[in-house]
Amino acid sequence: AQSVTQLDSQVPVFEEAPVELRCNYSSSVSVYLFWYVQYPNQGLQLLLKYLSGSTLVESINGFEAEFNKSQTSFHLRKPSVHISDTAEYFCAVRLEGRRALTFGSGTRLQVQP
Amino acid sequence: DTAVSQTPKYLVTQMGNDKSIKCEQNLGHDTMYWYKQDSKKFLKIMFSYNNKELIINETVPNRFSPKSPDKAHLNLHINSLELGDSAVYFCASSPPGAMAPLHFGNGTRLTVT
Numbered sequence: 378a379q380s381v382t383q384l385d386s387q388v389p390v391f392e393e394a395p396v397e398l399r400c401n402y403s404s405s406v407s408v409y410l411f412w413y414v415q416y417p418n419q420g421l422q423l424l425l426k427y428l429s430g431s432t433l434v435e436s437i438n439g440f441e442a443e444f445n446k447s448q449t450s451f452h453l454r455k456p457s458v459h460i461s462d463t464a465e466y467f468c469a470v471r472l473e474g475r476r477a478l479t480f481g482s483g484t485r486l487q488v489q490p
Numbered sequence: 491d492t493a494v495s496q497t498p499k500y501l502v503t504q505m506g507n508d509k510s511i512k513c514e515q516n517l518g519h520d521t522m523y524w525y526k527q528d529s530k531k532f533l534k535i536m537f538s539y540n541n542k543e544l545i546i547n548e549t550v551p552n553r554f555s556p557k558s559p560d561k562a563h564l565n566l567h568i569n570s571l572e573l574g575d576s577a578v579y580f581c582a583s584s585p586p587g588a589m590a591p592l593h594f595g596n597g598t599r600l601t602v603t
Binding site: 409411413415418419420421422423426428465467471472473474475476477478479480482483485 | 494521523530531532533534535538540545546580582584588589591592593594595596597
């Protein structure tokens with residue numbers, strides 16, 4: 378069975394500070410890893426994904442995530458956050474051969490001025 | 491615009507009623523999903539259809555019945571609504587392949603009183 382753990386339910390941070398949102402997964406087979414962002418009253422939008430190759434993946438708005446197989450982690454980072462980054466962030470995994478994504482419980486990123 | 495669209499956006503109804511939520515995608519994807527997001531933001535897969543065929547049916551009460559008239563539509567019908575059905579229901583779609591991300595609609599907030 379696969380599961381996804383997001384260790385922090387809320388992360389308050391000041392504007393322009395760095396942030397890391399943690400995600401760990403448990404699976405004995407190959408997985409594909411995703412981060413989604415959900416702004417208030419909206420659906421989920423893909424932020425970035427790890428499929429294979431380079432373990433560091435980046436999004437167009439400055440976020441990056443690093444796949445660490447030995448630690449089964451896929452933490453999301455941004456060196457300097459903006460107020461507009463305030464949202465719910467979900468880590469998700471998909472087993473090879475499966476269609477559905479399994480989501481973590483989400484981390485609320487609250488950026489304060 | 492190309493998108494996954496759900497209707498209605500909000501649905502308020504009384505216990506015992508029957509209601510439907512509609513979903514349409516014009517992205518040309520083969521696979522569609524229904525996810526339920528509870529009050530704690532936890533997302534759980536309910537159903538998935540591929541080319542009108544049911545491929546995922548998680549532990550969901552029989553009162554929930556998905557219907558896919560064609561691969562661009564996946565509707566969700568709920569009989570005898572209960573208080574615990576109150577949640578946000580998200581439709582999503584994806585192209586073939588385990589590496590393909592999901593594209594989500596903006597959700598339907600169902601409130602059962």
